[in-house]
Amino acid sequence: MRRRMRGVAVLAIALTGTLSLVGCAKDTGGNNASGTGGKGCQLAPKPPAAPAATSSSNAGPKVDASTLRIGLAYDIGGRGDASFNDAAAAGLDQAIAQLGVKKENTKELTASPSESEDAKQSRLRQLAGEGYNPVVTIGFAYADALAAVAPQFPNTRFAIVDGSASAPNVTPLGFAEQEGSFLAGVIAAYKSRSCVVGFVGGVNVPLIQKFQAGFEQGAKTAAPGIKVISQYISTAGDNTGFQDPTRGNVIAKGEISSGADVIYHAAGASGKGVFDAAKESGVKAIGVDSDQYNQPTVAQDKDVIISSALKRVDLAVFDYIRAVAANDLGSLPKVFDLKVDGVGYATSGGKIDDIRDVLEGYKAEIVQGRITVKDKLTG
Template sequence: MRRISTLTRAAVGVASLALAATACGGTSSDSNDSGGSKEDLGVAIAYDIGGKGDQSFNDAAYAGLTKAKDEFGYKTADVEPTEGETDADKEQRLSSLAKQGYDPVIGVGFAYGPAMEAVAAKYPDTTFGIVDSVVEGDNVASLVFAEEQASYLAGVAAAKATKTKTVGFVGGVDIPLIHKFQAGYEQGVKDTDPAVKVIPQYLTQTAEEGGFSSPDKGKAAAEGQIEKKADVIYQAAGLSGQGVIEAAAKAKVWAIGVDSDQYKQEALAPYKDYILTSALKDVGGAVYALSKSVQDDKPLTGTQVFDLKVDGVGLSDSNPKMAEVAGLTDAVAKAEEGITSGSIKVRTE
């Protein structure tokens, strides 16, 4: 079974997929005003909703920052979002990091798109990165993932593991990015067993309503799906997903994690026996890859695609109980081969 075992594997893969690479010319004139320089400071990340400690998306980014810090021995910064913040707040945050001399500066999440576009133009000698969105700019690397591919594998696993022939999907916010998770998952389920019913549910219509940051909402949604006989629930809901996992464990049904290997997350240890697997998205590998490219004076720019071929996405196999589900391992391996060969085309909506 293909899984993301290290951040470096994805870093190597994304480097081979780089659409453009330009030489870094040092820091911007504004950053010189602060007394900082690229030689003094390293990578900085600005977190998405949920912040550090979500055991998922943001924590994956932090793992990449930590790897870069340990390997290159430079300073780093990671900055939390604020509740109800505006694009102007995000712009100020990114500008402050660039002005201090951090390079690269990475916005973790599509919500940083408008701010990134504005700030990158003001600091042309700083490399910027954005996760889950495409921003045009000569000094911007857009770090995007084939979430639908990992979700397809999660769907295959769910179809093999269900005993009730009913599985659930909980999305944090009803937006195109999360639609990719749902589309891949549902396709994986149906391709594996057309008789299995999928119950999809979104927690909120907008991120401001707490879809990615409310474990109580995730727990309530999962409890509702369990009442409808779902015995495997895949969540793509950020911090809210912790509530899904808690509800699944309480009911002794399977949960499927997302982004990070949630079976290994310390905060989720009380529930790990019921985390069947996780659809992995190597945000940490992307953060590390961009950091290394800047360190090597060959910063990545343009759109960088992390897919199954470069281990940018995958499915974890940390829970030994996976191997006890009849046919699951072989079915996932067959699906991986089909996706990477192109014989399986995974939908994104």
């Protein structure tokens, strides 16, 4: 059921009791020359320089996907959310442009807020029943519906982003979100002048906790004395937290009033409210999933978006379609992580060009196994 709070005042009161403060060390001055005002955090020593990049193209032989009829079942928000769903849409668009998929042979359907499991199952049955194969489901919310529907269509290939279903015709497409979020935490630490940063999650579920865990670890690794304020828009079972910019705005303002001057969100379309709050308050923001600096629906806020933690759902969707067309699902990685550029960070706008060497150094430490990024919250 959709749960709404009555008014900003009620939500603000709730926030005071639920803010999570991590690493409440006092600002020690620091050597951060980025940003405006304040001294910034005392930064840890920079990681070793990353090794020179080498070409590792995995393009493989040319694949013709022109005969495929592809169905996409989006999570709430759908195409146009400037985040998670738009990343999936970009993968489909790339398959149309590069693999010969015909636009008229695709169908895109979108979930509604607070819909029932029956509605999700009906959507998947519709796509499979109309002959779309493969059918790609976007988001963990489809896991139960897919477990019920996939066995009913054994000759249809299904994929699910961020979930799994125990059926032989289902391919899970999973990500190391915590690794990209770690780099977002490093960015926040280097760009903060107050040595206080914030995280806004959409729904308090294990998937989004991976973003929080990585962000907090990255910020604390780069600046051990930093304070991280973390808050969620809705609780588990209430997925409206991914599509409520108003509540995202209020939560971000609460974190800003507590001193945060860089806010990172993992909240889907609710991130628009986070960006608006950052713009109004004159602080910085970090987007998620897509390169949000370049998303038209948040264009008025782009000047405060210093980066985005990329979750390459576009890459996963494109690679899956390509693998289906080539009849080679075994070529897909077990997880889309930093090693395969399945996660990363955006550089649009040039606002983090001065710390690219630092970020590449930390990335190399993770890829080479010298830093293990936690995917669960501790403590």
